[in-house]
Amino acid sequence: MKNNICAALLALIGLSTMQLKAQSSSGFSCGTDQMYHKMIAEHPEYLAIEQQLEQETAQFAMQNQAMATVYVIPVVFHIIHNYGPENISDAQVQDAVRIMNEDYRKLNADISLAVAPFSGIAADCEIEFRLATKDPSGNCTNGIDRVVSSETCNGGENAKLNIWDRSKYLNIWSINTFGSASAGAAAYSQFPGSSSATGDGIICLYNYVGSIGTSIPSHAHVLSHETGHYLNLAHTWGNTNAPGVACGNDNVTDTPLTKGWDHCPSSLTTGTDICTAGTQENVQNFMEYSYCDVMFTEGQKTRMRAALTSSTASRNNLWTTANLAATGTSTLATTVCKPVADFKAASPQTCVNGTVAYTDLSYIGHPTSWSWSFPGGTPVTSTDSMPTVTYAASGSYNVSLTTSNAAGASSLVTKSNYVSVLNPTLAIPTPSLQGFEDAVYPNANWLIINPDNLTPWKKTTTAKYTGSGSLMVANYNNSKRCAVETFITPIFDFSTSSSDKLTFRLAHALKSSTSDDRLMVYVSTNCGESWAVRYNKGGASLATTTTQFTSSFVPTATQWRLETLNLASTYINNPNIRLKFEFISSGDGNNIYIDDIMFDGTVGSLELPTPAFDVNVAPNPFNESSVLTISLARNEHIGYRVTDLLGRTVLEAPATLLAAGDHAIPFLINAPAGLYFLEVRSGSSVQTKKLIKN
Numbered sequence: 001m002k003n004n005i006c007a008a009l010l011a012l013i014g015l016s017t018m019q020l021k022a023q024s025s026s027g028f029s030c031g032t033d034q035m036y037h038k039m040i041a042e043h044p045e046y047l048a049i050e051q052q053l054e055q056e057t058a059q060f061a062m063q064n065q066a067m068a069t070v071y072v073i074p075v076v077f078h079i080i081h082n083y084g085p086e087n088i089s090d091a092q093v094q095d096a097v098r099i100m101n102e103d104y105r106k107l108n109a110d111i112s113l114a115v116a117p118f119s120g121i122a123a124d125c126e127i128e129f130r131l132a133t134k135d136p137s138g139n140c141t142n143g144i145d146r147v148v149s150s151e152t153c154n155g156g157e158n159a160k161l162n163i164w165d166r167s168k169y170l171n172i173w174s175i176n177t178f179g180s181a182s183a184g185a186a187a188y189s190q191f192p193g194s195s196s197a198t199g200d201g202i203i204c205l206y207n208y209v210g211s212i213g214t215s216i217p218s219h220a221h222v223l224s225h226e227t228g229h230y231l232n233l234a235h236t237w238g239n240t241n242a243p244g245v246a247c248g249n250d251n252v253t254d255t256p257l258t259k260g261w262d263h264c265p266s267s268l269t270t271g272t273d274i275c276t277a278g279t280q281e282n283v284q285n286f287m288e289y290s291y292c293d294v295m296f297t298e299g300q301k302t303r304m305r306a307a308l309t310s311s312t313a314s315r316n317n318l319w320t321t322a323n324l325a326a327t328g329t330s331t332l333a334t335t336v337c338k339p340v341a342d343f344k345a346a347s348p349q350t351c352v353n354g355t356v357a358y359t360d361l362s363y364i365g366h367p368t369s370w371s372w373s374f375p376g377g378t379p380v381t382s383t384d385s386m387p388t389v390t391y392a393a394s395g396s397y398n399v400s401l402t403t404s405n406a407a408g409a410s411s412l413v414t415k416s417n418y419v420s421v422l423n424p425t426l427a428i429p430t431p432s433l434q435g436f437e438d439a440v441y442p443n444a445n446w447l448i449i450n451p452d453n454l455t456p457w458k459k460t461t462t463a464k465y466t467g468s469g470s471l472m473v474a475n476y477n478n479s480k481r482c483a484v485e486t487f488i489t490p491i492f493d494f495s496t497s498s499s500d501k502l503t504f505r506l507a508h509a510l511k512s513s514t515s516d517d518r519l520m521v522y523v524s525t526n527c528g529e530s531w532a533v534r535y536n537k538g539g540a541s542l543a544t545t546t547t548q549f550t551s552s553f554v555p556t557a558t559q560w561r562l563e564t565l566n567l568a569s570t571y572i573n574n575p576n577i578r579l580k581f582e583f584i585s586s587g588d589g590n591n592i593y594i595d596d597i598m599f600d601g602t603v604g605s606l607e608l609p610t611p612a613f614d615v616n617v618a619p620n621p622f623n624e625s626s627v628l629t630i631s632l633a634r635n636e637h638i639g640y641r642v643t644d645l646l647g648r649t650v651l652e653a654p655a656t657l658l659a660a661g662d663h664a665i666p667f668l669i670n671a672p673a674g675l676y677f678l679e680v681r682s683g684s685s686v687q688t689k690k691l692i693k694n
Contacts, residue, residue, distance in 0.1 A: 035182070039194050050193030053312045054251075057232065060306035061253075071308050071319040074132045074327035076164050078145045078173045079206075080152040082451070083344050085214055086176035086206040087361070092213035093131070093144050093174075096223055099210060100129050103224040103286060103296075110294045115268045118282055121254050122294075123301035127231075127308070129170070133328030133335045136164050140337035140407065141328075146363045150452045153482025154179040154587060160199045167314030168323050170230065171201030172223065174209050179481045180514070180587055187222050189229035192313035200313055202226040221293050224286050228296070231304035231315070236260060236287050243289050247275035254299040256281050264292035337365035338408035341401045345419065349447070349488065349528025350391060351576070352423045356529075357388045360403065362410060367403035374399060376421075394423040395648055420447055422527045424576045426654060427493035428681055429637060432599040434489075435467045438688045445490035445641075445679065454478060457487040457583070463593050465505040465560045470595035473583050475517065476552040481587030488528060488580045492599045495575040502565040502579070507555035507593040510540065510548045517542060517589035522580040523567055531580055534565045538584075542592075553590040560595070615680050621692035628665040630680065635659050640680045642669060642691065655681065669693055 040046055075097060081087035102108040106124040114122050131143025151159040155175035163171050178185045187204035190196070204223060211220040236255050238248015243260025258281040259274055265283065272281045286293045287300070296304075308315050317323055324330040339362040346357045356377075360370060372382040376397040377389040391397065396417040403410045422445075436459055450456035455474045464470040473485050508517065518538030522531035544561040571577060577599075583592055614631040630638060639655035650671045669676065669691070676691040 035188055036194065039190070039196070043194070043196070046194040049312060050191070053193045053232065053307070053310055056310050056312075057251075057303055057306040060309060061302050068126075070126045070128055071305065072128045072130055072324060072329060073308075073318050074143075074169050074324065074329040075129050076132050076135075076141075076143050076145055076169045076171055077209075078147055078160075078162055078171065080147050080149055080155075080159050080161055080173055080175045081206075082148060082150055082152050082176070083361075084152075084176060086152050086174065087146065088174060088206050088209060089213050090142065090144055090363075092210045092215065094210075095212050096210035096215075097129050097131055099220050100224050100227060103221060104128065104227075106295075108294060113292070114284055114295050115280075117280065118284065118295065118297070121298045123296045123298045125296055125301040125304060127304065129227075130329040130332065132164075132169060133337075134326065136168065138326075140335055140364070142335075142337060142364055144363065146340075146342075150454075150480055150483055152176040154480050155203060155205075156181050157199050160201070160203060163198060163201070166195075166197060166200040167317045168327055170227070170318070173201065173203040174206045175203060176206055177482055178205070186219075187226045189226040191229060192232055192307050192310070192315050195313050202230060218291065221286055225293070228287050228300070228304065232307035233287055233300055233303060235289075236282060236285050250287070252297065252299040252303055254297045255285060255287075258282070261288055261290040264290045268292070336405060336407045339363065339365040339367045339403045339405060339410045341367075341403045341410035341413040343399070343401050343413070343415075345399075347529050348418050349420045349422070349524075351527035351529070352394055352421060352425075353390060353392055354421070354527060354529060355388050355390050356419055358386060358399070360385050360401070362401075362403040365405050365407055367410075368405040369403065371402040371404075372400070377419075391419065391421040394421050394426075396420055420528070422491055422578075424491050424527060426639060426641075426652075426681075427491040427575055427577075428599075429493050429655070430497060430599045432492060434597040434599070435595060436464075436469045436471050437467045447486075447488040449486035449488070452480065452483055454480060454483055455485060457485055457581070457594075460593070463507065463554050465507075465557075465595040467595075470505075470507075470593045472591055472593045473585075474552070474591055475583070475585050476511065476549075476590050478585050478589070479587050480585060483585040483587075485583045485585070486580060489578055489597075491527065492577045492579075493575045494571060494577045494599075495573055497572050497574075502567055502597070502599060504563050504565075504597040505560045505595040506542075506563050507544050507553075507560045507595075508542050509545050509553040509555075509559070509590045510543050511550065511588055511590045512548060514586075515539065515548075515589045516586040517592065518584040518586070519592065520582045520584070521565060522582070523565075523571065524578045524580065525571065525574055525576050527576065528578055528580070534567060535563065538586075549590055555593060560593075615678075615687045615689060617678060617689055617691060620689075621694050623694050625666060625668040626691070628667055628678070628680070630658065630663045630665065632658055632660045632663070638663075638680065640665075640678060642667075643677050643679070644671065644674065650676065 155178040234250040237260025257275040342361040521535035642651040
């Protein structure tokens with residue numbers, strides 16, 4: 001393959017030993033050609049740069065320059081994560097660098113398996129990789145940069161966040177999932193001749209980094225392969241995107257003509273002369289897909305070192321004495337950096353008197369001390385690395401953390417309204433119908449989680465199954481793959497329930513045949529500390545119409561479907577039931593609507609009588625106090641709650657049985673002037689009013 005054709009996408013799946021690898025097949029498609037042509041279409045000037053680099057490479061090879069210099073390349077790993085398993089450990093990154101160094105210095109243990117005639121030309125490339133200890137500003141680093149972003153599930157050029165100067169560092173990005181443009185890939189790289197200053201480097205799935213942690217031994221050489229592309233090596237088989245298509249060459253004199261291998265053959269010494277009779281092919285090459293890769297050749301070594309002496313993409317600056325000093329990679333000495341504080345909770349939702357367990361996620365430097373602040377919690381402060389905190393009152397609470405070590409203390413990190421605590425004694429009695437008819441939604445008891453500030457669940461009046469409104473995610477223009485939008489219900493009291501069923505109305509349409517939006521519904525019996533899946537549909541199974549909408553979907557009356565959840569018999573008579581609706585965008589999907597959630601009603605029936613009660617507040621606006629008037633058509637348990645704009649409770653009255661008729665309830669809001677929300681709950685309905693205190 002010509003070196004200017006492949007901006008490689010590698011997919012390696014298999015078992016750890018050579019014998020087991022021989023039984024594997026890739027299971028992935030290679031998007032190399034697509035990536036390359038995209039780059040050339042956008043930047044046709046790259047063709048001239050590639051041609052110039054090819055001439056320099058040929059001249060370098062002809063000069064047969066002495067190769068006694070070991071080129072050291074400073075490396076930075078950008079871990080793009082959203083607090084999932086893709087937030088891989090420092091140890092896994094360090095393991096990946098170790099393997100790259102072994103492969104490029106011919107120190108890999110399996111080099112002994114290289115067969116004749118290739119064992120004699122297996123090369124010590126005299127190239128080493130070191131994690132940077134200084135960042136572009138000269139600050140202390142461990143060479144592992146962590147970036148929180150949903151782009152981790154939408155990988156591609158867009159996920160190459162926070163690039164460090166490519167003339168000083170080899171940038172490697174680790175992500176959760178590739179987006180649709182590179183779906184099926186494990187990794188890809190840019191060639192020096194066709195690379196962009198904003199995306200030069202390697203991008204790789206988190207489970208293809210190293211051999212430990214989230215990865216496995218059979219994925220260990222993926223980054224060695226991709227770094228070969230970064231240093232101007234093509235696949236051994238030519239300019240196709242997959243092996244086995246046609247015989248081709250890679251512009252390296254000692255790698256025989258080959259179609260390429262997507263498996264390790266039972267014999268490496270016979271039957272591998274596919275393209276040239278009598279000439280074995282280099283099945284064990286790191287630039288193959290054979291799963292028994294163990295080596296680079298001397299010719300490949302020459303080509304990579306030529307790239308490192310060329311000014312193309314500034315590769316020749318990486319290993320200079322000045323740059324090694326600037327990036328802190330002159331020696332292998334370790335440096336202790338002060339940490340950057342971060343943390344997460346196992347679940348930030350709980351009940352009154354429930355507990356929340358926290359995990360320190362500080363990075364750059366490993367902390368040796370911790371200073372936590374938990375307003376509203378017990379303890380209020382902690383110096384543990386993994387504290388557990390109890391919350392005695394309902395509300396939303398901030399959490400703060402500072403960490404430190406011998407190098408100094410981190411900056412304070414605070415996550416506002418991070419913890420949500422509910423009072424199960426204020427559970428909404430069932431049966432209950434939520435039709436999203438309230439003027440204000442979400443109200444204080446419904447939790448909307450929108451981590452990306454993209455397209456949250458929100459009330460709409462443009463579509464509904466009954467009444468005047470429904471809940472929707474405006475997903476049509478959302479290109480973010482794996483963007484997750486969540487709403488969580490208040491607590492519902494099923495203590496008098498004799499049914500384990502719950503129903504809701506759904507409307508959704510596909511945008512194309514590849515759309516794969518997904519809706520998952522969970523149930524919790526402990527205010528959200530843990531969840532069990534009770535509904536999971538995606539793609540065509542989720543769609544409520546067979547019509548594909550190439551415009552923003554707004555359902556007609558016939559495009560709604562009744563969905564029934566089996567909550568399981570263990571939830572019958574449970575006073576603490578909470579639901580979580582989680583919509584996961586495919587990046588190529590359409591809108592979704594939810595209406596008429598029936599909590600413990602007759603399955604399929606949405607005719608639960610709404611209590612005939614009216615709510616009025618006068619005066620409104622008011623100065624200090626006002627009067628809540630409730631008119632009841634029948635006896636009802638009535639409770640109310642007043643919250644501020646942050647969802648914090650400023651006044652609350654538990655549910656009390658009131659007789660049919662009119663009730664005037666004076667109340668006083670002991671809080672600053674501003675906008676508040678009054679939520680009045682009955683046994684089967686909720687009404688919300690805006691309050692303005694002057």
